Amino acid sequence: EAAEKGGHASFMEKEILEQPKAIADTLLGRTDEDGKLVLDEMNIDPDRLRAIDKIIIVACGTAFYSGLSAKYAIEHWTRIQTEVELAHEFRYRDPVVDDRTLVVSMSQSGETMDTLMAVKHAKELGALTVSICNTYGATIPRESDAALYTHAGPEIAVASTKAFTAQIAACYLLGLYLAQLRGGTYAEDAQAVMRELAEIPQHVDTVLGSMDRVREIARFMSDTRSVLFLGRHVGYPIALEGALKLKEIAYIHAEGFAAGELKHGPIALIEPGQPVFIVMPAQDSPYDLHAKVVSNIQEIRARGARTLVITERGDEAVRPFADEVIEVPRTSVMMMPLLSIIPLQVFACELATAKGLDVDQPRNLAKSVTVE
Numbered sequence: 001e002a003a004e005k006g007g008h009a010s011f012m013e014k015e016i017l018e019q020p021k022a023i024a025d026t027l028l029g030r031t032d033e034d035g036k037l038v039l040d041e042m043n044i045d046p047d048r049l050r051a052i053d054k055i056i057i058v059a060c061g062t063a064f065y066s067g068l069s070a071k072y073a074i075e076h077w078t079r080i081q082t083e084v085e086l087a088h089e090f091r092y093r094d095p096v097v098d099d100r101t102l103v104v105s106m107s108q109s110g111e112t113m114d115t116l117m118a119v120k121h122a123k124e125l126g127a128l129t130v131s132i133c134n135t136y137g138a139t140i141p142r143e144s145d146a147a148l149y150t151h152a153g154p155e156i157a158v159a160s161t162k163a164f165t166a167q168i169a170a171c172y173l174l175g176l177y178l179a180q181l182r183g184g185t186y187a188e189d190a191q192a193v194m195r196e197l198a199e200i201p202q203h204v205d206t207v208l209g210s211m212d213r214v215r216e217i218a219r220f221m222s223d224t225r226s227v228l229f230l231g232r233h234v235g236y237p238i239a240l241e242g243a244l245k246l247k248e249i250a251y252i253h254a255e256g257f258a259a260g261e262l263k264h265g266p267i268a269l270i271e272p273g274q275p276v277f278i279v280m281p282a283q284d285s286p287y288d289l290h291a292k293v294v295s296n297i298q299e300i301r302a303r304g305a306r307t308l309v310i311t312e313r314g315d316e317a318v319r320p321f322a323d324e325v326i327e328v329p330r331t332s333v334m335m336m337p338l339l340s341i342i343p344l345q346v347f348a349c350e351l352a353t354a355k356g357l358d359v360d361q362p363r364n365l366a367k368s369v370t371v372e
């Protein structure tokens with residue numbers, strides 16, 4: 001097993017470091033020489049895809065958060081209403097689904113029973129079902145109309161990392177492909193976005209190479225009992241996933257919130273010394289979102305929070321209110337979640353390691369849950 005870990009303390013650590021390759025391999029071979037998306041492997045009649053008027057992404061756990069992250073871009077690029085729902089909630093609430101609904105299931109293992117039941121139900125209701133999956137030939141892709149595989153390679157650690165970023169990348173491919181098929185505003189932009197996406201593995205590598213301080217903070221915080229995570233827009237699902245990682249492997253009470261929701265409740269939790277990670281939106285985000293989150297940081301800092309801010313390089317506006325600034329390379333708004341999740345994965349992994357916990361096999365959890 002030590003050999004399989006390739007000299008790393010845990011599979012999780014190894015898998016975090018494998019993300020540049022996981023994303024690059026997921027993008028590989030899915031464009032033609034002009035940079036146009038080619039997803040013939042899905043074998044779906046293009047007319048069926050053109051007729052789609054609603055997308056529902058169903059998943060559990062980390063895969064659910066990757067769906068939430070991708071929703072922003074898919075809806076923006078395709079102009080198709082997109083919902084993301086926990087598979088076990090979708091299945092039993094009498095959802096409005098018909099033959100113009102595309103149900104995208106997201107699953108690393110392809111064996112999660114809750115997700116499988118949701119897919120079967122969607123099929124019964126006449127939906128077109130596509131499985132985004134990391135395991136070739138698993139049950140969910142076999143039961144779906146089409147499969148779009150993530151090529152992250154086998155993921156051993158229970159807490160999912162490289163499958164998460166690869167799932168977002170695959171969803172982006174699907175979103176851009178739909179935009180391209182259907183024409184419209186973002187059809188011409190699809191190739192430009194693909195070029196940005198192609199640069200992400202290199203940016204992830206840069207982030208991974210600059211994690212010393214994050215590891216130091218994690219070790220220093222190993223007896224922390226509660227950590228909050230705030231994010232807005234595409235940063236919101238990243239805050240949720242960052243909190244999930246900490247719960248799963250470090251057994252620390254952690255909660256993610258939408259930054260805009262702060263004043264509607266969570267701010268009551270802030271007391272002196274409370275650590276709060278803030279996942280910043282890109283500086284060129286629409287609607288002044290960046291400035292809005294800066295003012296959230298100000299509010300919680302004034303109440304004594306210890307602010308750990310993940311933001312783009314060159315973001316000077318956050319510095320006066322940040323106890324720690326964790327920088328990632330500058331990219332476009334929709335690409336940022338693929339970078340800002342990395343420090344949160346590293347943080348959870350290092351903290352759990354520092355606590356002496358079994359990072360790869362956390363208590364009470366299974367890699368693949370094959371019962372409802």
Ligand code: G6P
Nearest residue numbers: 060061062063107108109112366
């Ligand atoms: C289990 C795992 C999680 C995972 C979830 C979904 O609960 O512990 O890490 O995110 O299942 O798994 P899937 O294989 O469907 O992505």
